[in-house]
Amino acid sequence: MDLFNIITNQKEYWLVDQIKKENVGSNDYQKQFSSILNDWIEERIGYLSLLMDENQEEWLMSKGFEKISSIVEYIRSLDSLPDIDEEMDYHSLSEGSMSDQEFRLLYDRCRTGTLNKNKQQSMDKVMHAIETELGPNWRKHCYYFTKSDSLLGICIPHIEMGTNDEGRLFYFGVTPEFRGQGTGVNIHKIALHLLKNHFSAKNYVGSTDTSNQPMIKIFEQNGCQLRDRKGIYRIEKEN
Missing domain, CATH: 3.40.630.30 (Gcn5-related N-acetyltransferase (GNAT))
Structure with a gap:
């Protein structure tokens, strides 16, 4: 199950956006994103920008992320x-x-x-x-x-x-x-x-x-x- 959309510019950045799904827990998101992060680290691309639920903030900070801001999404x-x-x-x-x-x-x-x-x-x-x-x-x-x-x-x-x-x-x-x-x-x-x-x-x-x-x-x-x-x-x- 894909829990993130990823746009990659192989030389400069990865843009990653969490796909929120019902009945998917925090551990599932963390496990899949950890795999994405490891791939990015191996590729040594310039930066990774992530949109993710703020209830994951403490965990992300422990991984070395900086919080830039918060966004609202309308449909x-x-x-x-x-x-x-x-x-x-x-x-x-x-x-x-x-x-x-x-x-x-x-x-x-x-x-x-x-x-x-x-x-x-x-x-x-x-x-x-x-x-x-x-x-x-x-x-x-x-x-x-x-x-x-x-x-x-x-x-x-x-x-x-x-x-x-x-x-x-x-x-x-x-x-x-x-x-x-x-x-x-x-x-x-x-x-x-x-x-x-x-x-x-x-x-x-x-x-x-x-x-x-x-x-x-x-x-x-x-x-x-x-x-x-x-x-x-x-x-x-x-x-």
């Missing part, structure tokens, strides 16, 4: 979605109207002043992760939003690894000058439509840092329900 069925803002335009990077470099710069603007406490990667690593995790058609996942020729923000919808219909956003962000105006709610709403209509998602799962109240409000305003809370833990390879 929403995509069966029935509210109408979107028809005045907001959106395009995928695959259409060719924006260059990869322009999208990269817009992404970097959107993450300026983030309230999330997780460590930011360089944009080189971010773009490499998008290409690696989303595959050769990654540009079809990268959307940017405009209104009256102003760049408002971006989203990167995809189907979660190991599932057929669980919609996720690799990233969602609003440019600093358009925050606090309802822009984020509208972009997120369109992102839900994209997940349903372009990627055949049945449900949406989103997460954010517990300190990111604006994002939590966006989840709630767009009908998402709180599902879970996890800690973010990180361990670096020994030199």
Whole structure:
């Protein structure tokens, strides 16, 4: 039984996310994760980032992990979605109207002043992760939003690894000058439509840092329900 999703970049990092299942005890999770951790140690990869129930925190600390933050996870069925803002335009990077470099710069603007406490990667690593995790058609996942020729923000919808219909956003962000105006709610709403209509998602799962109240409000305003809370833990390879 797989109790963790794992995304690996063989040279730089492993991203591990606990899959919570009924009737699975702490010992089972610890046993399986210990095997994952041992494999990571043998590979000597740069770092391992873990999302896991906070009731495992003491055990993780004893293994050398540092706690980065806590996140909340929200879920929403995509069966029935509210109408979107028809005045907001959106395009995928695959259409060719924006260059990869322009999208990269817009992404970097959107993450300026983030309230999330997780460590930011360089944009080189971010773009490499998008290409690696989303595959050769990654540009079809990268959307940017405009209104009256102003760049408002971006989203990167995809189907979660190991599932057929669980919609996720690799990233969602609003440019600093358009925050606090309802822009984020509208972009997120369109992102839900994209997940349903372009990627055949049945449900949406989103997460954010517990300190990111604006994002939590966006989840709630767009009908998402709180599902879970996890800690973010990180361990670096020994030199």
